[in-house]
Amino acid sequence: xxxxxxxxxxxxxxxxxGVRIGVAEAGIRKVGRRDLTLVALxxxxxxxxxxxxxxxxxxxxxxxxxxxxxxxxIRALVINTGVANAGTGExxxxxxxxxxxxxxxxxxxxxxxxxxxxxxxxxEPLPTERLVAGxxxxxxxxxxxxxxxxxxxxxxxxxxxxxASRRVTINGHVVTITGxxxxxxxxxxxxxxxxxxxxxxxxxxxxxxxxxxREAADESxxxxxxxxxxxxxxxxxxxxxxxxGAEFDSADAPGYAQLREAVIGVAVELAQAIIRDGEGATKFxxxxxxxxxxxxxxxRVGYAIGHSPLVKTxxxxxxxxxxxxxxxxxxxxxxxLDVDTLRVWxxxxxxxxxxxxxxxxxxxxxxxxxxRVMQESEITVRVDLARGVAAAKIYTCDFSYDYVKINADYRx
Amino acid sequence: xxxxxxxxxxxxxxxxxGVRIGVAEAGIRKVGRRDLTLVALxxxxxxxxxxxxxxxxxxxxxxxxxxxxxxxxIRALVINTGVANAGTGExxxxxxxxxxxxxxxxxxxxxxxxxxxxxxxxxEPLPTERLVAGxxxxxxxxxxxxxxxxxxxxxxxxxxxxxASRRVTINGHVVTITGxxxxxxxxxxxxxxxxxxxxxxxxxxxxxxxxxxREAADESxxxxxxxxxxxxxxxxxxxxxxxxGAEFDSADAPGYAQLREAVIGVAVELAQAIIRDGEGATKFxxxxxxxxxxxxxxxRVGYAIGHSPLVKTxxxxxxxxxxxxxxxxxxxxxxxLDVDTLRVWxxxxxxxxxxxxxxxxxxxxxxxxxxRVMQESEITVRVDLARGVAAAKIYTCDFSYDYVKINADYRx
Numbered sequence: 001x002x003x004x005x006x007x008x009x010x011x012x013x014x015x016x017x018g019v020r021i022g023v024a025e026a027g028i029r030k031v032g033r034r035d036l037t038l039v040a041l042x043x044x045x046x047x048x049x050x051x052x053x054x055x056x057x058x059x060x061x062x063x064x065x066x067x068x069x070x071x072x073x074i075r076a077l078v079i080n081t082g083v084a085n086a087g088t089g090e091x092x093x094x095x096x097x098x099x100x101x102x103x104x105x106x107x108x109x110x111x112x113x114x115x116x117x118x119x120x121x122x123x124e125p126l127p128t129e130r131l132v133a134g135x136x137x138x139x140x141x142x143x144x145x146x147x148x149x150x151x152x153x154x155x156x157x158x159x160x161x162x163x164a165s166r167r168v169t170i171n172g173h174v175v176t177i178t179g180x181x182x183x184x185x186x187x188x189x190x191x192x193x194x195x196x197x198x199x200x201x202x203x204x205x206x207x208x209x210x211x212x213x214r215e216a217a218d219e220s221x222x223x224x225x226x227x228x229x230x231x232x233x234x235x236x237x238x239x240x241x242x243x244x245g246a247e248f249d250s251a252d253a254p255g256y257a258q259l260r261e262a263v264i265g266v267a268v269e270l271a272q273a274i275i276r277d278g279e280g281a282t283k284f285x286x287x288x289x290x291x292x293x294x295x296x297x298x299x300r301v302g303y304a305i306g307h308s309p310l311v312k313t314x315x316x317x318x319x320x321x322x323x324x325x326x327x328x329x330x331x332x333x334x335x336x337l338d339v340d341t342l343r344v345w346x347x348x349x350x351x352x353x354x355x356x357x358x359x360x361x362x363x364x365x366x367x368x369x370x371x372r373v374m375q376e377s378e379i380t381v382r383v384d385l386a387r388g389v390a391a392a393k394i395y396t397c398d399f400s401y402d403y404v405k406i407n408a409d410y411r412x
Numbered sequence: 413x414x415x416x417x418x419x420x421x422x423x424x425x426x427x428x429x430g431v432r433i434g435v436a437e438a439g440i441r442k443v444g445r446r447d448l449t450l451v452a453l454x455x456x457x458x459x460x461x462x463x464x465x466x467x468x469x470x471x472x473x474x475x476x477x478x479x480x481x482x483x484x485x486i487r488a489l490v491i492n493t494g495v496a497n498a499g500t501g502e503x504x505x506x507x508x509x510x511x512x513x514x515x516x517x518x519x520x521x522x523x524x525x526x527x528x529x530x531x532x533x534x535x536e537p538l539p540t541e542r543l544v545a546g547x548x549x550x551x552x553x554x555x556x557x558x559x560x561x562x563x564x565x566x567x568x569x570x571x572x573x574x575x576a577s578r579r580v581t582i583n584g585h586v587v588t589i590t591g592x593x594x595x596x597x598x599x600x601x602x603x604x605x606x607x608x609x610x611x612x613x614x615x616x617x618x619x620x621x622x623x624x625x626r627e628a629a630d631e632s633x634x635x636x637x638x639x640x641x642x643x644x645x646x647x648x649x650x651x652x653x654x655x656x657g658a659e660f661d662s663a664d665a666p667g668y669a670q671l672r673e674a675v676i677g678v679a680v681e682l683a684q685a686i687i688r689d690g691e692g693a694t695k696f697x698x699x700x701x702x703x704x705x706x707x708x709x710x711x712r713v714g715y716a717i718g719h720s721p722l723v724k725t726x727x728x729x730x731x732x733x734x735x736x737x738x739x740x741x742x743x744x745x746x747x748x749l750d751v752d753t754l755r756v757w758x759x760x761x762x763x764x765x766x767x768x769x770x771x772x773x774x775x776x777x778x779x780x781x782x783x784r785v786m787q788e789s790e791i792t793v794r795v796d797l798a799r800g801v802a803a804a805k806i807y808t809c810d811f812s813y814d815y816v817k818i819n820a821d822y823r824x
Contacts, residue, residue: 054739055741055746055747055749057742086735087768123773232739232742309815313816316816322499323498323499323644326644327644329467329468334467356499360499360501360535399721399816401817403721403725403816404815405813
């Protein structure tokens with residue numbers, strides 16, 4: 001059901017030296033599926049992450065933040081699906097802590113060297129015993145070649161496993177970047193969460209890594225919207241093992257721009273895969289707002305269009321409904337926006353149709369041109385704000401009967 | 413299809429002395445329906461209004477603002493349905509002006525004494541000739557008893573005409589307040605607009621009237637959301653004819669509190685009627701956020717819940733999906749919100765179920781209690797933020813298959 005996305009084959013997901021993955025069936029919520037993933041990191045790896053801004057952030061998110069703030073070396077990530085351990089209060093923190101402790105015992109490391117992640121139903125207690133009982137099988141399964149298995153074992157209601165991988169030569173070193181993600185709505189019906197994990201064998205200084213994970217999130221996971229809802233568990237982690245020989249101490253380091261581009265490229269692929277698998281999605285929509293005063297106002301315009309149920313249902317219906325797009329731009333919150341100077345295009349497959357200018361429909365616009373673009377499954381809405389040089393991109397999907405069906409029927 | 417709302421009978425809509433209404437078929441977009449409404453005001457009436465904040469505000473909105481700012485006596489309102497005259501640039505302003513000029517000629521008044529309103533398809537030129545040709549029939553039809561006809565003639569895709577009326581005795585005078593509204597989505601599919609018109613025969617000093625129209629809008633039309641979209645034409649007007657003998661010069665005037673309550677009551681009824689007729693609505697939802705630091709943060713929480721497609725589909729499914737409600741509260745943008753102290757109830761028909769406290773599901777909560785409340789057609793979500801004394805109410809409806817159907821199929 002995914003829009004123009006298929007999981008890469010196992011041999012297209014390049015292993016990252018220093019990073020091994022093991023998966024297992026722990027029976028956390030359902031039997032007969034792998035629902036537990038362990039990522040073991042060799043000594044010397046660095047890890048940085050960004051997390052949900054939701055005030056109801058889940059227990060594992062709280063523990064991740066704490067362990068990262070302690071500044072010690074992270075040696076393992078543990079991810080369960082089925083139960084999100086969110087809205088579970090102090091008992092939830094204990095459960096996440098026990099998970100870390102069990103991983104630490106098995107790997108001979110400290111609890112604080114473990115980062116826990118959960119995704120699944122919220123407000124349900126994490127079945128820690130079953131989770132812990134599944135960990136030895138994960139350890140036995142550890143292998144650098146298990147990214148494909150990881151992409152599957154972190155899924156919840158995703159219809160397709162999401163992974164991306166690249167190799168680039170930088171400063172004479174072959175650098176690998178591989179990652180997985182999951183999520184199909186910003187919150188699945190009572191199922192929490194977008195998760196993204198990307199690893200590279202480049203060596204990246206800790207401050208630079210923290211900056212890169214934020215920049216990558218801003219270009220990828222922070223640019224997507226299915227329904228505007230933000231989950232309790234959203235997390236994006238970037239791991240740098242340093243085993244490729246390529247080293248980067250600062251943003252000015254030779255070749256860093258190339259690394260940055262590749263890392264962001266993988267993150268964007270993983271984020272877009274979530275939208276392509278959006279609940280009920282039949283179309284993949286890119287909204288570009290450009291020539292704004294600053295990035296923030298461009299993002300506002302992008303999100304106003306990308307969130308509007310009216311715009312999203314129009315895309316589902318292949319209806320070039322300009323009124324809805326213009327109205328969304330108009331209420332995006334730019335108080336001094338001059339609607340007479342901005343222009344709007346609909347674009348698809350090399351087709352670029354000017355739809356609005358001079359405060360209304362473009363004189364050259366013909367309905368059949370708009371309709372032709374709207375038939376495509378990959379569509380770009382481009383808004384030229386004509387008031388600056390900033391730009392932003394937002395990725396979203398259309399809004400179909402199936403969105404309501406999936407979300408209304410989920411728990412029945 | 414409206415949720416627990418029926419249009420009052422003609423004799424339940426009390427005339428307001430000094431205000432006469434005439435309607436006619438002008439064939440603006442479709443034949444065989446009355447689509448033009450003229451409201452003629454006797455000398456001495458005062459008028460104040462609030463308008464859409466959308467930057468793509470329609471030509472009639474721009475002209476209304478200008479005529480009100482001029483400060484002269486308003487003597488007529490003219491409202492057409494079918495075409496919204498929005499996104500029509502300078503030609504749209506000309507068309508609205510010509511409409512005012514035609515009304516002025518017929519009534520022997522100045523152009524600037526006329527306020528124009530349009531609702532309907534946007535980005536289409538207003539057929540001024542047909543509109544103007546219909547005006548004499550409106551003039552012939554002028555009558556103080558035509559509120560019921562007005563409620564019908566301002567409809568676009570509304571399934572039910574919306575009106576409310578009250579009589580209250582204040583300081584020994586019988587004061588009448590009568591109004592009509594239209595709208596079924598914040599923007600109908602390419603159909604713009606919420607409109608509300610309320611008239612009273614109280615005499616209200618101009619500054620107090622301007623304040624009252626803002627306060628009434630804040631408690632009514634500014635508290636509703638169908639889909640979060642804001643239209644290009646939204647307008648709410650308050651007319652005070654002064655013919656009842658009851659006079660109010662300041663907010664401290666004897667009896668003013670009673671008048672204010674009655675005016676706001678009528679506005680709330682009219683605004684709620686729009687939600688009850690929301691596209692595809694099967695349930696009427698009130699979200700109350702209370703004990704917040706200020707009204708703004710309470711409104712944010714209310715709107716986060718009221719806008720969430722996940723929450724709205726859960727209501728459609730009668731699913732007491734607490735995770736979605738809590739997540740919406742969590743991303744409402746209150747950075748220092750303490751999720752451990754807030755509490756959430758679901759209420760309906762005298763039934764009050766505590767669903768969340770201590771950062772998660774309430775210990776006393778049973779799924780069957782939540783499910784029982786969710787079966788009702790009138791449901792309240794109450795959030796106690798436990799950090800202040802401010803409160804806000806938001807009215808919304810659920811999100812059904814029919815919302816997608818109505819909005820996806822509209823132009824096909």
